[in-house]
Amino acid sequence: MNIFYKASAFIKKDFLIQISYKTSFILDWLHTFVTIVTFYFISKLMGTAVTPYLIGYSTEYFPFVMVGLIFSGYLNTALQKFAINIRHEQLMGTLEAMLVSPTKMSLIIVGISLWDLIFTSITTVIVLLFGSLTLNVDLSHINFFPSFLILAMTIISFSSIGIISAAFVIVLKKGNPINWLIYTFTCFLGGVFFPVEMLPWGLRTISYFIPATYSLRGLRHAILQGYNFKMLFPDIAALFLFCLLLFPISIWVFIKSVNQAKIRGSLAHY
Amino acid sequence: MHQAVEVSGLSKEFILTKNFNLFSRSSRKSILAIDNVFLEAKPGEVLSLIGPNGSGKTTLIKILACLIWPTRGVVRVMGYDALKNENRIKALIGLACSDERSFYWRLTLRENLYFFGALFNLSLSRIKKSIDELGAFLDLDESLDKRFQECSSGIKQRLVIARSLINDPKLIFMDEPFKNLDPLNAKKIMGYIKTKLVNEQGKTVLFITHNLKEAEEFSDRIAVMQQGKILKTGTLKELSAGADSCACSLENIYEKLLKPLNNC
Numbered sequence: 216m217n218i219f220y221k222a223s224a225f226i227k228k229d230f231l232i233q234i235s236y237k238t239s240f241i242l243d244w245l246h247t248f249v250t251i252v253t254f255y256f257i258s259k260l261m262g263t264a265v266t267p268y269l270i271g272y273s274t275e276y277f278p279f280v281m282v283g284l285i286f287s288g289y290l291n292t293a294l295q296k297f298a299i300n301i302r303h304e305q306l307m308g309t310l311e312a313m314l315v316s317p318t319k320m321s322l323i324i325v326g327i328s329l330w331d332l333i334f335t336s337i338t339t340v341i342v343l344l345f346g347s348l349t350l351n352v353d354l355s356h357i358n359f360f361p362s363f364l365i366l367a368m369t370i371i372s373f374s375s376i377g378i379i380s381a382a383f384v385i386v387l388k389k390g391n392p393i394n395w396l397i398y399t400f401t402c403f404l405g406g407v408f409f410p411v412e413m414l415p416w417g418l419r420t421i422s423y424f425i426p427a428t429y430s431l432r433g434l435r436h437a438i439l440q441g442y443n444f445k446m447l448f449p450d451i452a453a454l455f456l457f458c459l460l461l462f463p464i465s466i467w468v469f470i471k472s473v474n475q476a477k478i479r480g481s482l483a484h485y
Numbered sequence: 486m487h488q489a490v491e492v493s494g495l496s497k498e499f500i501l502t503k504n505f506n507l508f509s510r511s512s513r514k515s516i517l518a519i520d521n522v523f524l525e526a527k528p529g530e531v532l533s534l535i536g537p538n539g540s541g542k543t544t545l546i547k548i549l550a551c552l553i554w555p556t557r558g559v560v561r562v563m564g565y566d567a568l569k570n571e572n573r574i575k576a577l578i579g580l581a582c583s584d585e586r587s588f589y590w591r592l593t594l595r596e597n598l599y600f601f602g603a604l605f606n607l608s609l610s611r612i613k614k615s616i617d618e619l620g621a622f623l624d625l626d627e628s629l630d631k632r633f634q635e636c637s638s639g640i641k642q643r644l645v646i647a648r649s650l651i652n653d654p655k656l657i658f659m660d661e662p663f664k665n666l667d668p669l670n671a672k673k674i675m676g677y678i679k680t681k682l683v684n685e686q687g688k689t690v691l692f693i694t695h696n697l698k699e700a701e702e703f704s705d706r707i708a709v710m711q712q713g714k715i716l717k718t719g720t721l722k723e724l725s726a727g728a729d730s731c732a733c734s735l736e737n738i739y740e741k742l743l744k745p746l747n748n749c
Contacts, residue, residue: 217606224603228589228596235591308587312648315550316604317575477554480499480518480544 221318222326229330247288247338248345254280255350268413274439278352282435283407285339286369290401290427292328292335293373294394297381300327302485305384311483320473321466324378332370343438356441361451364444365437368454369430375461382465382472388485401427429453487564489656489689490526490549495519495558497544497713518544520713522558526656529687531679533700535739536710542693545710546658549691550580563656576605579649583661585641590634594625594644597633598651605652612651619647622677624670638665646674650682657682660693671699679703701735709742716742 233240258277265276272279304310304327313323346352380394402408404418405427411419422428433450436442444451476482497519519541526532534542547553549562551571560567562574588597595616602612620626623643628636633644642665649657657678663671682688694700700707701721708718717724724738 220606221603224600228592228600231596232589232591307589308584309589311552312587312601313604314552315575315578315580316601316652317572317606318604319572474554477552480497480547480553482552 218322221322222329225326226330226333229327233330233334244338244341247342250284251281251342251346251350254284268410271410271412272435272439274353274435277350278346278439279410279435280408281342281346281350281352282438283431285342286427286431286434287402287407288335288338289332289366289370290373290398290407292331293370294377294380294398296328296331297324297374297377298384298394300331301381302384302388305388305483305485308483314482320470324381324469325374328374328377332374354438356439358437358441358443361442361444361447362434362437364451365430365433365447365454368451368458369426369434372426372430372454372457372461375458375465378465379468382469385469385472385476385482388481401425404428406431426454426457429457486528487561488525489528489530489563490524490532490691491559491561492522492524492545492549493559495522495524495545495548495560496556497541497548497553498556518713519548519555522713522715524708524715524718526689526691528655528689529683530705531683531690531692531703533692533694533704533707534710535694535697535700535707535735537743540710541713542710543660546580546660546691546693550578550658551575576652577655578658579652579654579656580658581645581649581660581662583664585638585645585665588633588641588644588648591632593630593632594636594640594647595629597644598647601648602651607652615651615653616647619650622681623647623674639667639670642666643670643674654688656689656691658691661695662692663694663696663699675699675703697735697739707735709739711743 255277258275258280261276263275269276269279301310301324304313310323314320318326343352343354347354376397377394383393404411404414404422405425406422407427411422411428411432414422429450433442433447433454436447436450473482496517499516499518501514501516522541522545524545534545536542544553548555548560549567551562551567551574554568563577565573567574589600592600598616598619599609599612602615607615616629620629623646625640625643625647628640631640633641636644642662646659646662649659649662663675666674678690683690692700692704704721706718706720707724709716709724719726721735721738724735724742725733
């Protein structure tokens with residue numbers, strides 16, 4: 216009960232702050248839609264030329280890349296926002312104010328990014344509706360339960376990396392290059408813009424060690440082709456293993472970094 | 486019955502590492518910010534910590550508020566060990582710092598207080614009640630629905646005090662809480678804290694100030710700190726015991742206590 220109450224306080228606070236920046240709020244939405252429409256026209260340009268590469272997804276390029284773009288939104292939020300937000304709270308002096316309250320550090324780190332994850336989810340739903348209603352994306356096969364499950368595990372696995380990055384910020388006071396590298400290589404090797412099957416053998420092998428490969432393949436099959444839980448089991452199992460490994464590590468690393476900052480007396484430093 | 490604060494043999498050493506240099510071995514320096522401190526604060530008293538800049542007052546309060554871990558010694562707050570019962574302690578304390586910027590500038594004062602109140606697990610109705618009461622005593626009523634960024638430094642400073650009291654804490658840490666307040670308002674607020682919160686409700690206040698008159702007027706006991714050590718603790722009478730007849734004001738006592746160390 217306490218956790219949900221406090222989590223809702225974080226969400227409300229960040230929602231109020233976001234809507235207080237009205238222009239930025241509108242521009243964020245606009246950026247998303249312009250990106251989607253840009254890829255729509257790129258896919259028109261390509262026509263059926265890329266269809267042989269998408270045979271496993273039985274779809275055209277635009278629905279394929281739209282799921283990739285939705286995913287990259289989550290990827291960006293989960294990887295970047297934890298570190299950005301913790302840095303922001305440090306600079307504002309509000310991190311120390313939060314730490315004076317009886318709130319667990321793990322809840323604070325998750326709490327400060329909850330609204331960003333919700334905002335990304337709202338954007339996702341609107342983009343899917345927009346794609347379906349105006350850009351002829353066929354969502355009639357969508358299988359909701361596995362889609363949500365894969366999405367949840369995607370958020371957990373990438374948030375874990377984001378939390379580790381926030382731990383760097385707590386200790387080093389500046390962001391680290393790991394996030395940028397992971398984001399870039401995930402987009403490149405994970406199959407955001409093209410199927411990993413197109414990659415040469417060596418790179419394709421690397422892609423199997425990236426959770427995004429399983430997330431994207433699973434999401435596309437569940438959203439565009441309506442695969443059921445049984446058919447998606449290999450991807451779900453792989454993602455589950457990533458979550459099982461990464462999440463406890465991330466919380467452990469984060470708690471260690473806070474403890475280190477308490478020893479150094481540098482929690483409020485920036 | 487336990488004391489509000491019990492500190493024994495407390496030391497805090499900060500390790501300062503120099504910037505990494507490829508051509509020389511990075512050297513480690515350390516600063517002893519708190520040096521073997523023994524201190525007690527009784528329930529229902531105002532204990533002032535005075536001392537020159539860098540004497541370790543803020544570090545001491547941050548250790549008591551579980552924001553910094555001690556290097557050595559035992560720290561008990563409201564009967565709980567500061568290293569083992571952090572969240573229990575945090576539920577019972579309030580911290581008002583001199584830094585008044587630690588709020589969300591785009592939110593109103595009320596929205597800020599609702600957020601920080603929720604972090605203390607207070608129900609919405611209890612937060613509302615606290616805001617009404619604190620708004621009245623801190624003269625914040627008319628500013629509560631203004632955005633934080635639109636308020637004057639004095640209002641912001643009062644919000645710091647309001648936040649430190651929102652959970653009705655049993656122990657209040659105040660680190661120069663009146664820095665941006667005019668003397669009349671500072672006196673009024675401190676008077677309220679002393680009569681209502683300390684004398685009537687039995688709360689304990691640990692009060693850091695550089696204003697010796699303020700300390701003299703409101704404190705039950707005073708601890709004088711320098712270079713991480715507590716030089717002397719006691720009532721004004723106890724502090725002046727053994728001093729010259731002229732050393733009857735805190736200012737004289739303070740000067741006298743600090744002089745020998747300054748001369749070293």
